[in-house]
Amino acid sequence: MMLPDTLKEQALAGAALLDKELQEQAKQQSPHASNGLSAVRDAGRVALAEQVFPDKKVEQWKYTSLLALQNGHLKALADKTSSTVSAPDFGGVTLTIINGRLPALLPEIDGVTFSQEAVDQSAQAESVFSHYNAATLRAALTIKVAKGTHVAEPLHLIIISESDSPASAAVRLHIEAADNSTFTVIEHYVGSGPTLCSSTTSLYAGANSNVQHYRLQSETPESLHIGELSIHQQRDSRVASYQLMQANTLRRNNVRVWMNESGADLVMRGVFIARNKTHVDNQICIEHAAPHCTSDQIFKGIAGESGKAVFNGRIHIHPGAKGSDAKLSNKNLLLSNGAEIDSKPELEIYNDDVKCAHGTTVGQMDSQQQFYLQSRGISAEAAKRMLGVGFINELLMALPNERVAEWARDWLSASL
């Protein structure tokens, strides 16, 4: 059987497994109040049955093979309900999700409501994996920040995916920051074992809201993660999204930002590190759909040993989006033979009154700098690490959350 067909069969088996698990549960306890979850799940299963899994001939999957998934991640569900995996403390309120299960008690923050409501995101599905996510959801989390609310402390979501054998865990987050609110959310994905994390996050920034968003992905190298993030910005909203990624067996980071109303401003920073046979594929698209929006993206990548890092950054200026100002920079370090970096910065522009620029570089560590450090007694290895951290540090220094920045520096230094 061809790989796409195998994967589809396994994905449907995974969805059926969840269905069975839920029926068992229903027998034991009274069914939950309707929160839209079962509808989302059913729709996901139907769509999954109709969809085709992509192969490398599909442009968006040109550089990423799904071969690693044939070990059966899609057909089994990670079932641990507790975990020993730890995550650093970044301050603020913490909420832990284990293998797609929410804690019994949701936190309380003034002006913020937490619910298990599942929001249908199928209209924005980026790939067949959006439907797989819907079909295998054990739970969904919706967070709503009320109008004019200023939440000073960050909300820290720790998302753990853990299993001993190939299995998947689906997570769905829906965050709405209403008009004039200020909110910081940290998604931190951790885990262990050969687990596939299937994540979907949608973030809505209301008029004149100010949202800081962190998406940290530091699962172990043997894990897999296919994630989708969509950001929707209303008039004059300001969103800053910081994404730090450690490559793993298969990491896919789909991001789409919709600048739907004028005056919206986006700052996006990303770091991805791929070493030792790991893989990371970023597909970032900024939709400038309204006039006078600004977007500024900087992504930095490092690939070493036989790691492979992919960056596809698309800026799409829609007709009528005059006065758009979009910048994208992708800088990469290729450390060794056998490693690979593929970068594709795209501009698609349908309006003349715009300012767009992108730049990409792929290079190596500066041998002069390395020599300089070594001549001061620093070992070659340490010098490389220092220069690697230095290469990324420019982005880390700009992180508003000091504790995240500090953690990131340690993480980086350990992974180089």
Added chain:
Amino acid sequence: MLEVKDLHASVAGKDILKGLSLHIKPGEVHAIMGPNGSGKSTLSNVLAGRDGYEITSGEALFNGVSVADMLPEERARAGIFLAFQYPVEIPGVSNMEFLKSSMEAIYTARGQEPLDAVTLLRKAREVCKLVDLDQQFLKRGVNEGFSGGEKKRNEIMQMLLLEPRLALLDETDSGLDIDALQVVAKGVNSLRSPERSIVLVTHYQRLLDYIVPDFVHVLAGGRIIKSGGKELAHELEDKGYSWLEGHDA
């Protein structure tokens, strides 16, 4: 030279000039001062014919001819020069190439033989020296990557080369340090002559220490609310624009 009578003008449908009158004779230097938003820049742009700046009533006569129906390039060829408040960058078009096209168009319109390339280059180098601009700037793209001060000096350089009859300097002094200001003033003063008129549009009095005007006008609310000699500028400096606010009624 320039006669502006009860001029009303709008920008993007918004009335900015509301009955401005001004009479400038050959050889005179006029300073137009006023607070932000008073219509100073609008006046120079209307006179030069920028797109979107519309005369709604009244008239502006240049040597007896209404400029209203003249294209920007026709006004330039007739001898009106605008030193831009924000000089525009044109990447890829060298300053020299730009100067040559401009000089050819203006000299031809004047009935003068355009300078040959060698003479033009020699003259351009002299003028560069006068405004303290490195000759390398002639080879670079028009204003491309120039600092603020360099852009302003480049405007003066062009003015000296094109020898206009009416020079409108739109806030040429803003953003300049004192050294650059003196260089600009030196350039402008060298152009003073009985056949030429100069209009200095400025927010600050200090430019007028170096280029001494014959007349000073205060613009507020789209009209000239007070005119006087050079001492008016000092008075304004001491008392601020609010001193005059009562006059505008």
Added chain:
Amino acid sequence: MSNQAELDKLVRSEYSAGFTTSVESDTLPPGLNEGVIRFISEKKGEPDWVLEWRLAAYKKWLEMKTPTWAHIHHPPIDFNEVSYYSAPRSMADKPQSLDEVDPELLRTYEKLGIPLHEQEMLAGVAVDAVFDSVSVATTFRSKLKESGVIFCPLSEAVHEYPELIKKYLGSVVPQGDNYYAALNSAVFSDGSFVYIPKGVRCPMELSTYFRINEAKTGQFERTLIIADEGSHVSYLEGCTAPQRDENQLHAAVVELIALPGATIKYSTVQNWYPGDAEGRGGIYNFVTKRGVCHDNAKISWTQVETGSAITWKYPSVILRGDNSIGEFYSVALTRNRQQADTGTKMIHLGKNTKSTIISKGISAGRSENAYRGLVRISPRAENARNFTQCDSLLIGDQCGAHTFPYIESRNPSATLEHEATTSKVSDDQLFLCRQRGIDPEKAVSMIVNGFCKEVFKELPMEFAVEAGKLLEVSLEGSVG
């Protein structure tokens, strides 16, 4: 008049090469099958192996699908509505000299500014004139022969230099390389063949001038240039076609072989009929151009693309040898309803290979202009270098400008840099020029020429002037 109105006026201009020549032609009825291929081969008196080669390509083509990845839209092409061979009747018995060539044909080229009588020509440029499916004249051949340079129609080369043709035809662009290359390999008509012997610096510029004349006819020429060790050649290519309401197909293949130490400079000024303001008619230009560089060799592509309803071409360089150099300089102008998807591929295989890509796209009217490029650094391409700059200039708010660069690196000692910007001819720029007394027409052409300068300086002198003018004419009445 407002700046906008000036721009509008500027963007509407006429196509000056749109006339037709009335000569009697032998034209195959539309349709494509094995019989057609046999007919073309027989008409050219080809040896059997060429016919076999064509038929093999045809088989491959039948199994292939039309590519859909480019950023272009057009109704499906009915390949059975195209005539695959047309030749002026007067060419049937091969005129031996220019004096025997139908004066009507010579006049056609004169009108296009390319006199074929040697004494009238631009000194130092030899021309091969291809009219529909045949070469009508090749000038300065004897003079070139003195230095050992071969410059002749490919149809002749097949007979006279079979060893070279056998060795190199399809060696860079194989028959089944892509859909349009496969089609070309099956039905190719004429084209130019160039061979520069070892160590020879070709004493003059070589050029081929392509003209499509007959209605409903496709042009499928094939050019093969071999620069032997240490040689040097500069080659120019020009193209025009009459103004017709239907779309005509042009699917060419160009193969360049730069042997060790050789340099090939290939310049194109493409001015096929672009269709009218409503998008009626125009040439569909699907072209495969590729060169291979051996050690220390250099291939430089320069193109100025102003014509065609659709342009689909990616002149590429395979940097096989160590220290080899590939360059691509391009200006692509689209207006009205034109669509262009063009760029290059630089495939770095050898050590210390270097490539430079400068692409300037100008979109006006309701056109779509895309740069698509690939830079690939293979694992053994130590110290490879690439610099890419692609800039887009937009004129008007109904056009599209797109950039799709693919950057793939698998060697840590390689350095790649890619930059792209998008800007417009701004009202402020136009006003500054006009305030300095410069005509708006002149101002736009100054700004556009300034934008293209880095590419124009790569063109041979005569063509640089030509290209500048062409751009001016094209923009006249076409900006809006």
